Amino acid sequence: MTWQPEEDGLRQLSEYLKNSLSGHDRTKQKEAELMLTNARSSAGYVNYLTYIFSTPELGQTLSLAAPSLFLIRYAAAVNLKNHIKLFYAQIPKDQLSYIKAATLNVLRDANSQLRSFAGTVITETVQQGGLLQWPEILQNLLALVSNTGGDVSAETQEGAMGALAKVCEDNRKLLDKEFQGQRPMAVIVPKLLEYASHPNPKIRVFALSTLKAFIPQKSQVLFGALDVYLQTIFQLASDPDVQVRRIVCQSLVQLVDSRPDMLVPHLEGLVSYILAQQQSADNPELALDAAEFWLSVGEQDQLRDQMGPYLERIIPVLLAGMVYGEEDAIRLGGDENNADLEDRAEDIKPKFAATKAGRGVVSVKDEESAPGTPQRNGTPQPKPDLEDGEVEDDEEDEEDWDDEDPEGVWSLRKCSAAALDVFAVNYHAKVFDIILPYLKENLGHSLWPKREAAVLALGAIAEGCMEVVAPNLPDLIPFLISLLSDEEPVVRQITCWCLARYSEWAARLESPTDKQKYFEPMMEGLLQRMLDNNKKVQEAGASSFASLEEKSGDKLKPYVEPILRQFTQCFRRYKDKNMYILYDCLQTLADNVGAELAKPNLVDLLMPVLIERWNKIQDDSREMFPLLGCLGYIAIAYGDTFAQFTPPIFERCIKLVFANLQQHMAFQSGQSVDQPDKDFIVTALDLLSAIIQAISPEKSAPLVQASQPQLFDLLSFCMEDPTTDVRQSAYAVLGDCAIALYSSLDAYLPKLLPILIRQLDLDTIPDTDSENGFNVLANVCWSLGEIAARAPTSRLAPVVEPLYRGLLSMLLNEEVPDAASENAATALGRLGMPCPIHLAPFLGEFAEPFLQHMSKISTSHEKASAFIGFNNILEKNPQAMENSLGLYMSAIAQFPLKGRAGVEYAEVRGSFARVIEGFGGLIGKERFEAFVGGLSAPVRGKLRDGYGVGVGVGA
Structure with missing residues (x-):
């Protein structure tokens, strides 16, 4: 019962x-x-x-x-x-x-x-x-779908199929494991293939969707039946149900990613099918699913390189997909002068404080990499002139196909443009030859959607076809600049984006005549669009100008004043949303022209509008994030000139950190307060860091000493904050204070160093956030190295052993990324400056991993000071180097001997000379010469030329 x-x-x-x-x-x-x-x-x-x-x-x-x-x-x-x-x-x-x-x-x-x-x-x-607790469920569901008893309604079959699909989707890996000698997948896959031909389209959709979900895990069972699966897919290609055809397209995309080799024999039919679905005007979602096939193909060598014969058919379909449809054209068309209307709160969706890489030494393999650049549509952190050994994340430029579109959503138009970009990158001139007649016909078309799509197409091929487009740019650039005055805002908007794609060509022009003819009008045109009467055109103009700034670098120096004059007008006119991208423009300019920005007339031009904005923004406004970030760039560019503005800024940053720490504590204790946004702390700390680096210690020290609450007391909380970005920024401030303000920091080290030691425990880094945890660790080690380079023995001796143990654990753990482990090696070496006697007993334990990690680091003053400290330790216990002497000699040979660089590193070479002389005395000159004779020729040559070692040994 x-x-x-x-x-x-x-x-x-x-x-x-x-x-x-x-x-x-x-x-x-x-x-x-x-x-x-x-x-x-x-x-x-x-x-x-x-x-x-x-x-x-x-x-x-x-x-x-x-x-x-x-x-x-x-x-x-x-x-x-x-x-x-x-x-x-x-x-x-x-x-x-x-x-x-x-x-x-x-x-x-x-x-x-x-x-x-x-x-x-x-x-x-x-x-x-x-x-295993419900093994019969699969058979129960399969029986219902198959209507085994003949008494099941169509609705019940749908319900059972939906349940089976959910069970499969949520238990994909479990179903592919053996239970009592059999894989459940071996029963399910044949049934799903059978259901894919079911008369009920809903069941066909469920079956195909479930099979598609199995593809990424490369199930042996499914791939064992791949021929049958492909046959099923191809049979359903002309299914009358749109949803079925959508799943077919999505499945083909998955197969491109997982088994492109299986699709190679079917390319002719696949291209025809995808193109047919992509032109489904009545079903835009189906058309988008089909268009995404080309993006996946572009990532697979086996398929991408075989698309050449089909480009004449594919490219025109992509071009057609880039034209706004009739409804969109009606909705977007018209000269909307809305620049003076206030933004709605829901329209403002800025991105803040992106996750940052740790500071650290520059690896040999990275020594030619440029420091990280400000990102479009984001709020980058200040990127000051880097100290020796201090690096930032060098993120790859990823094409953002949201930038070119007023709607900001993934669409057939956007996907088609991205696919055209992919084909242009791979086929270059062949794509341009196909697209050229289209451009000639449509760039000047009387219908704005045709004009707009042609400009989009021209921008989409910029990266892949630059060499073949370049000869045409002297004609195209003036024409595009004229389109910046088009009566349709959408055309002006896309033209800004397109010009940004070609701004590198203009920025590289060397002839003054060419600059005057192309670069200056492009720059002037984008600046004018930054003050367009339409907000979206303003945004496109600002974003595109920021891109031009990045590609122009210090070539903008002659134009700083007119640029700033336009920016100041934008500050006075922009509503809240576009203010974020304006900050980006300003900080990119500061990053590229540096001290040029600090000329008195330019300071007088810019700072009043920034201070006006600073005074207007409330402490809890989210605009505070990009404003603080922007001021960080300005501070670094101005240098000591920024000191006149720092007292109220420094005080407010301290206030922001303190208020948010208080709010965090209240929230943690269960009080009825909102959870604090830690980006306030991060951006405030980053600006404090920039100020400390920018202005002279004589001017920054009083600010730190007078801060209320005290900066280092606040820092002690931030250094243990649960949020990785807060800790990362806190240790950046700590290291900057060690460099510029050690005398102010020294008294607080007994409180701060135990916190730092706790951060060196690798077991505290969660697996779920290990990348950010290691970025923090890189800054922890960097700051410790800066402290060790300046602290007296009495300050570090009481904690040198736990510091050493923490650093050594990082050198010996292969899972620690290079940035963190190399910083740890540098910090360990620098600890030898104040504490050689304390570390000498451990030299045999850490010499080899230290030298191995230091070999990856490019020559710098930070690396030199680490070797000065290491040499101090070595001189206290030279016998411990018996097994590491070859590595050590190779390390010596990495430092330059001659010219300006040789003079720069004279101190560390003097330290090496003392050690070499000591080894000669310890083991005998002949034995030492014989040892050197066994080293590689380049190392022998450096030791002979720089230190007179091995003169009698041949080169």
Whole structure:
């Protein structure tokens, strides 16, 4: 006999369930949620939920109207699913059996939403208990879909198929493992292939979607039946149901990524099919799914290199897909002069404080890499002139196809442009030859959507076809500049983007005549569009000008004044949203022209508008993030000139850090305050760091000493903050203070160093955030190295052993990235400057890993000071170098001997000379000469020329 509820309990729980979804009465809803939480402890709670969810006759029992009955059953299903998720292990076996039987029965329910949620409950049960706890579920679902008993309705088949799809999707890896000698996938895949030809299109969609989900994991079972699968896919290519064809396109994209080799023999048919679907004007989602095929093809060598014969067919379809449709053209067309309208809050979606790389030494392999550049559409952190050994993340430029489109959403138009870009990169002139007649016909077209799409196409091929387009640019650039005055805002917008794609060509022009003819009009045109009467054109102009700034570098120096004059007008006119990209423009300019910006007339031009904005922005405004970041760049560019503006800025940064730390503590203690946004702390710390680097110690020291609360007290909290970006910025400030303000820092080191030591524990870095954790660790080691280079022995001696143990663990752990381990090696060497006696007993333990890591680092003053410290240690215990002497001699040979660089590194070479002389005395000159004779010729040559070693040994 099945379990039966008591009517009073049933009625009461049903009322709570109904009220829990009562959005119009919040008080009643909260009360119901509380009562449902309390009911969990009741022994029959699960059975009641199951009964309510699975019993359509409940309405008769409780005299419920149909809408109320559905809400109650739905709420029961939601609560049952959540209870299974949270408390599966506590549910008795008999109740689990009841859940399983009853939920399977709901798959036959008349209501499609309840059937769907039955699949969710089944999936959650399998997820929590494992397939072995319900092994018959797959056969039960397959039997329902197959209508084994002949009594199953089409709706039940759909419900069962939906449940099977959910179970498969959430348990993909589990289904591909062996249970009792068989893989469940071996049963499921043939059935899914069978269901892919089912008369019911919904079942075909479910079957194809489930098979598609198996592709990325490269299931042996599926790939073993790949021929049958491909045959099934091709048979469904002309399916009358649009959703089926969408899944076919998506499946082909997945196959391109996972098994491109299987598609090579079918390229002719695939190209025809994809192009046909891509031109489904009535089904834009299908067309987009098809267009994405080309992007995947572009990432696979096996397929990409075989697209050449099909370009004449593909490119025209891509070009057609880039033209705005009639509805979009009506919606976007017209000269909308909205620049003076205030922005709505929901329109402002800035990106803030991106995750940063740690500071650290520059590896040999990276020594020619440029420091990280400000990113479009973001708020980069200040990028000051780098100290020796200090690097920033060098992120790859990724094409952002949101920048060119007013709508900012992925679309057929955007996908087609991205695909054209891919083909241009791979086929260069061949693509340009195909597109050239189209450009000639449409760039000056009377219909603006045609003009606009042609400009988009020209921009899309910029990277791949630059060499073949370049001879045409003297004609194209003036024409594009004329389009900056087009009557349609959308055309002006896309033209800004297109010009940015070719701005590098203009920036590289050397002839003054060519600069005057092309570069200056391009720059002037984009600056004018920054003050367009349309906000989106303003944004496009500003973003494109920032791109031009990056590609122009210091070539902008002669134009700084007119650029700043335009920027100041923008500051006075822009509404909130475009202000973010304006900060980006300004900080990019500061980064490229540096001290040129600090000329008195330019300071007088810029700072009043920045200070006006600074005074206007409230402490809790999210605009504070890009403003603080921008001021960091300005500070570095101005240098000591920035000192006149620093007192109120420094004080406000301290205030921001303190207020957010207080809010964090209040939130942690359960007080009714909002969770703080740590970006306030990060950006404030980064600006403090920039100020300390920019202005002279005589001017920054009083600011630090007078800060209220005290900077180093605040830093002690930030150095242990749970947010990695906060810790990373805190250790950057610590290192900067060690460099510029050691005398102010020294008294606080007994408080700060134990915190730093705790950060060296690798076990504290979570696996889920290891990359950011190691970036923090890189800054921890960098700051420690800067402290060690300046601190007296008395300050570091009490903690030198735990510091050493923490650093050594990083040198010996292969999972620690180079940036962190190389900083650790540098810090360890520099610890030898104040504490050689303390580290000498450990030299045999760390000499080899130290030298191995230092060999990866390019020559710098930081590396030199690390070797001065290492040499100090070595002189206290030279015998410990017996097994590492060859590595050490190779390290000596890396330092330059002659010219300006030789003079720069005279101190470390003097230190090396003392050590070499010591070894000669320790082991005998002849034995030492013989040892040197066994080294490589380049090393022998450097030792002979720089230190007179091995003169009698041949080169």
